[in-house]
Amino acid sequence: MNMKNGLKTVIMLLLISLVTACGSNTAKEAPSPSEGTGSEESSASKAVEIEFWHGLGGKLGETMQVIIDDFNNSQDEVIVKPVIQGNYEETKQKLQAAIAAGDPPAAVVAEDRDWAKKGYFKAMDEYIAAQPDFEPDDFVESFLIQGKVDDKQYFLPLYGRTQLLYYRKDMLEEAGISPDKLATWEGLAEVARQMTVRENGETKVYGWEPMWNHSNLIDATLSRGGKILSDDGTQVLINSPEWIETWEAFRNWIHDEKIMRIHFGGQGWEYWYKTIDDVMQGRAFGYTGSTGDMGDLDFSIIGAAPQPGWEGHEAKPEAAGVYAGILEKVDPEKQEAAFKWLSFFTNRENTAKWSIETGYIAVRNSAAQDPAFVAYTEENPHFKAPLQQAKTASPYFIDPTNGKITDALQLAADKVEIENKSAKEALEEAQKTAQRELDKFLGKQ
Secondary structure (H helix, E strand, O other): OHHHHHHHHHHHHHHHHHHHHHHHHHHHHOOOOOOHHHHHHHHHHHOEEEEEEEOOOHHHHHHHHHHHHHHHHHOOOEEEEEEEOOOHHHHHHHHHHHHHOOOOOOEEOOOOHHHHHOOOEOOOHHHHHHOHHHOHHHEOHHHHHHOEEOOEEOEEEEEEEEEEEEEEHHHHHHOOOOHHHHHEHHHHHHHHHHHOEEEOOEEEEEOEEOOOOOHHHHHHHHOOOOOOEOOOOOOEOOOOHHHHHHHHHHHHHHHHOOOEOOOOOOOOOHHHHHHHHHHHOOOEOEEEEEHHHHHHOOOOOEEEEOOOEOOOOOOOOEEEEEEEEEEOOOOHHHHHHHHHHHHHHOOHHHHHHHHHHHOOEOOEHHHHHOHHHHHHHHHOHHHHHHHHHHOOOEEOOOOOOOOHHHHHHHHHHHHHHOOOOOHHHHHHHHHHHHHHHHHHHHHHO
16 A cells, blocks of 8 residues: 555656646747747737728729738738728718718728718818828819818828820821810810811711710810809809800800711710720720720820810819728727828829829829839820829819709700700700709708
């Protein structure tokens, strides 16, 4: 018995020694917080992770992901997790549901002035003021203004778009005409007359093709000094002389002189591609189209230029931005993180990079001095036109009647461009309709 008890005691002592030794070795092998994996885990745990919703696909989506990766790799304070939505409307629907559920993303590619007024979005002015290198004055003014609601910056422009002149530079050279002739609408019309080719009473080559929509006519009117609303926002001015003279000029060019035409109707974007195809195939000298068209054009034969003004007037076509906002009902640290991300996306280098990769307009004036942008535009001079135009552009019209004024303008444009109705008659009718809708809106406030 005594020997058995002694043996048990020895075995127990050996086991205790082994456990103690293992524990000691484990403690020695564990890295300190300042070493290796522990440091990485500590940094990751301190980083603020935010969701960023957007509905961009194709080349836009690919470029967005590259810039997100650049941001995440450039610092260890914020991690941006993109959540890709189907489209703009789907994004808004899901965002509304997320807000109602109390679980919105930190930032989203969206802009809604009514939602900003309802408190869904956070104003960024305090962040802008606290970041000396943000330089809001460097932003293209027309883009930055559109992101303001009640004089507060609720949305930041990510990129912009506008309508440009696209023309056959080979046809211009053959005719011995300088591109400078396109600097006014009067000059463009004269070039269009020279470029128009008729055979047996039929027009074979048109001098110009405005794009079907009211937007081209609005741009031309703003470039004559016209306004949509009075400065106090109470009067619709779309029957002023500037409007009537501009729209009547286009009616004359399309229907009387037949030096211009528009494609209209069809399925989806059919009219758009028919217009582009006319120019590419030499059935038209040029057309007015979007910055987004650049990927569909052959710039070995196509030139691009800003839209013109009328003689004695500066060109002031609209330029619209695509915006991002920060949500109100998220943690303050996530709001701050979201601003860091949006600030990174809109810095000079990245807005220039976005423009080069996608063809859309950079939102900072200084992008024109970015080395990569300078090198690219030297090889692709047509690429200078969008940013050049944006510098003098008018902010995109925000219709207070939820689209009723722009609907009236679209109807009037069709009457002038398609039905050959006089501009005065079409715009007088549109003004009455638009004023009635504006009065209804103002009466509700």
